Amino acid sequence: MDIKNLLKEIEHISFEGNDTVDINGITNDSRKAKKGDIFVAIKGFTSDGHKFIDDAIRNGASAVMCDHVPEESKGTSNFVVVKSPRESMAPAANIIYGRPSEKIHIAGVTGTNGKTSTTYLLQGIYDHLGEKSGIIGTMGVLIGEEKIKIDNTTPEAADIQRYLSKMSEKNITHCFMEVSSHALELNRVDNVNIEVGIFTNLTRDHLDFHKTMENYYQAKKKLFYLTRVNNIINVDDTYGHRLYSELKADGVKALSVGIENEADIKASNLTTTMKGTSFDLDIMGVRKKVHVNTPGKFSVLNSLGALGAAYAMGVAADDIIDALCSIKGVKGRFEILENNLDCTIILDFAHTPDGLEKVMETIDEFAQGRKIVMFGAGGERDLSRRAPMGEIAGRYCDLSILTSDNPRFEDPYDICMEISKGVEKAGGKFEIIVERDRAIYYAIDNSKSNDVILLAGKSTEPYQDMGTEKVPYDEGYIAKMAIRDVEKKRGLRE
Numbered sequence: 001m002d003i004k005n006l007l008k009e010i011e012h013i014s015f016e017g018n019d020t021v022d023i024n025g026i027t028n029d030s031r032k033a034k035k036g037d038i039f040v041a042i043k044g045f046t047s048d049g050h051k052f053i054d055d056a057i058r059n060g061a062s063a064v065m066c067d068h069v070p071e072e073s074k075g076t077s078n079f080v081v082v083k084s085p086r087e088s089m090a091p092a093a094n095i096i097y098g099r100p101s102e103k104i105h106i107a108g109v110t111g112t113n114g115k116t117s118t119t120y121l122l123q124g125i126y127d128h129l130g131e132k133s134g135i136i137g138t139m140g141v142l143i144g145e146e147k148i149k150i151d152n153t154t155p156e157a158a159d160i161q162r163y164l165s166k167m168s169e170k171n172i173t174h175c176f177m178e179v180s181s182h183a184l185e186l187n188r189v190d191n192v193n194i195e196v197g198i199f200t201n202l203t204r205d206h207l208d209f210h211k212t213m214e215n216y217y218q219a220k221k222k223l224f225y226l227t228r229v230n231n232i233i234n235v236d237d238t239y240g241h242r243l244y245s246e247l248k249a250d251g252v253k254a255l256s257v258g259i260e261n262e263a264d265i266k267a268s269n270l271t272t273t274m275k276g277t278s279f280d281l282d283i284m285g286v287r288k289k290v291h292v293n294t295p296g297k298f299s300v301l302n303s304l305g306a307l308g309a310a311y312a313m314g315v316a317a318d319d320i321i322d323a324l325c326s327i328k329g330v331k332g333r334f335e336i337l338e339n340n341l342d343c344t345i346i347l348d349f350a351h352t353p354d355g356l357e358k359v360m361e362t363i364d365e366f367a368q369g370r371k372i373v374m375f376g377a378g379g380e381r382d383l384s385r386r387a388p389m390g391e392i393a394g395r396y397c398d399l400s401i402l403t404s405d406n407p408r409f410e411d412p413y414d415i416c417m418e419i420s421k422g423v424e425k426a427g428g429k430f431e432i433i434v435e436r437d438r439a440i441y442y443a444i445d446n447s448k449s450n451d452v453i454l455l456a457g458k459s460t461e462p463y464q465d466m467g468t469e470k471v472p473y474d475e476g477y478i479a480k481m482a483i484r485d486v487e488k489k490r491g492l493r494e
Contacts, residue, residue, distance in 0.1 A: 001096065002036075003063055003078060010082075010092050015068065017078030021062050026093045026158045028085075030056035038080070038096075040089045040158065042169045049085070053077075057089050065092065071474050072363040090157035090190035100164035101193035104172065107309045108179040108189065109137075110223050111200025111234075113355040114302045115153070117294075119176035121306035125315065126174055128323035134167040136160065137178030138349075139332070144170050149462060154183030155156075157190060164192070181219040195229040198305045203354035204215035217243075224252060232308035236260045236303055257304035257313065259297060265308050267300050274336070274344065283307075283317050290321050294329045296362030306314040332459035332476065334359065339483045340492040343369070343451040345444065347476055349459035351378070351405070353388040356456060360396035369450025370398040374443050375457045376405030376436070377415050378465070386415065387422035394428025397454075402432045404437035405457045406465035436464070440475070441482045445489070455479055476486055 004019035025037040030052035033039045039056035041049035041064060051107065053064055053073045063078040065085050073079075082088040107122060109115045116138045123142075126133040134143050136155065141148040141163050146162070154177070155163070169177055173440040179197075183189055187204070202217055217239055224231045224247055229248060231254040234240040247254040256263040259270070267279040267290070276293040277300055292303045307320050318352050329335060344365070350356045356375065363371060373393050377386045393400040404412035416432045423430045433439040436458070443453050455475060463470040487493035 003080070003449050006092065006095055007080065007174070009095050010080075010088060012088070013081045013083065015072075015080055016079070017063070019078075021078050023062060023096060024260075025162070026065075026089065026096050028089060028156055028158060030059065031237055033057075033061035035060040035062055035063050038063045038065050038092065040064075040092075042086045042089070043067075046229050052475075065089070065120065083350075087190070089188050090161075090187055090192075093158040094191040097427040098159040098168075099193075100161060100168045101191075103168045104134075104164060105174045105313055105360070106177060106192065106194045107196040107198060107313070108177050108192075108194045108223055108227070109200065109305070110179045110181070110184070110199075110220050112203045112352060113350075113358070114133050114200035114298065114305070115178040116349070117302045117330045117333045118200060118305045119178055119311075120333075121303060121324070121327060122174075122176040122309060124327035125306060125310050125320055125323040128326055129315065129319060131174060132170070132172045133174040133176060134163075134172045135176050136163055137176075137310040143167050143172065150181070153178050153180040160188060160192060165446070169247075175448040181216055184222045185219045189223070189226065194223070194227050194228075196309045197223045197227040197231040198230070198309050199233045199237075199240050199243055200305055201234055201237040201354070202300065203352055221246070224254070225250075227253075227278035229253070230255060230312035232257055232265075232305050232312065232429055234258060234261055234305060236301065255308050257301070257308050258303075259300060265304055265311070267304060270297065270300060271321045272296060272362065274366045281307075281321070283311070285466075286317070288317065291325050293325075293327060294334050295366065296334065296358065298358040298362065299334065320398035334362070335459075336477075337476075337479055339482060340487050341444070341447055341483065341490070342449045343447045343453060344448075345453045345455070345479065346482065347455050347459055347479060349457070349461075350375075350454075351457045353385050353392055356389055357392045357396075359433045359454060359456065360392065361412050363452050364396065367450075367452045369448060369452065371399045371452050371454070372399045372401065372443055372447075373454045373456055374439050375419075375454075376403045376407075376412065377419055377457075378406040379408035379410030379412070379415060383418070386418040387425070390419040390422025390428075391426045392422070393419075394426030394430070397428060400428055400430040401443055402430055403436045404434050404464065405436070408465050409467055410465060436473075436475075437478050437482075440479050441485070444482045444486050447486070 028040040033056040039061040236258040402416040
């Protein structure tokens, strides 16, 4: 499209240059800018995109969106001057990519824990129905058979619109998107036509960014005023109960889900084994029997969120229940790794105190032998959750193996020592093995009959964040190789 047609539809202060230049893409990464793209110069937390305008132009960008034109860049390209490049990027991307979210049914999931599982459960439901769906979230972007790695749980606005456009081109009818609090604060989901919002829970996290829990809550709350069909709220969560009440008071549509509290969609009489959880489901006054293949109360709550969203988007309850019974589980979320060692080895993303405790509560329901957990804590993030995570591990487990988890610029041993204070407070035992692959091997090599070993925190995350580097990392592969080695060592494999 000609940039003059774009300018007719977005608010801008001024334009300098050739208004017939053709625009077919948009990016805020100067390294990815190419001919036909608008480069958006955003002032970030650590750098200012205006410093990279010349780089973007050299890489081929056909225009620049900025809040001022640097003196040294004047006359070198076509410049759209706007009040806030970050806020203007979403509407511009929406127009450039042909308003793709109007062609796809979208559900957005927000919460501290459970977002990824809920999106994959939704995809499983629609797979069961024979309908094509895509995912945007922590584990990447799924568009048909294509999987795209991304750096953030929720990508930048320009990337979201581009991914949705690709989904539309491939005749994908539904998209399930993790919506982070950062994304809501930083305008990434502006101009995305979201039908249903899902709230999983809210516990302490990201306070390095939000500063207070109230700010964190208010950021999450924004999603539910963007939706146009309905919202699904977990009212067992304290913040969810508050959110549901506030939405109702404001006349915003919402359905409640829960186990402990009264809800529009409620689970009761839960029976949990290592193979899953069965429960009675009351959905809008009608009772059904349901089984899900991942054990635990947290798994049931995730399933209720996915069920509620699909129901709100028009899927029959019986079809959803049939689908939930057939879904084998979500990779890296309470994933039980096959082995011949007569123990249970679980891979899970639990990386907050609440997430770790929920997983440990579930393990408690079926564990017969020792409970061993291996985990760490991120560097340069909310320091106050380190000792509490240690305390939870010390309370539930016979042994905690403390290790590295995205240390960034901190010393991972120092982080482990901070976690260990919580383990000691709970009277638990711990080992510190900073090298994560060695920690995994130690846990598996020292396993005994009926042990349950939880490898927590990394799951499918494809890197270790160390200093300025994102070092490739695959916890599942490392664990499976350790299992093979220990099986050979014990004569259980040739």
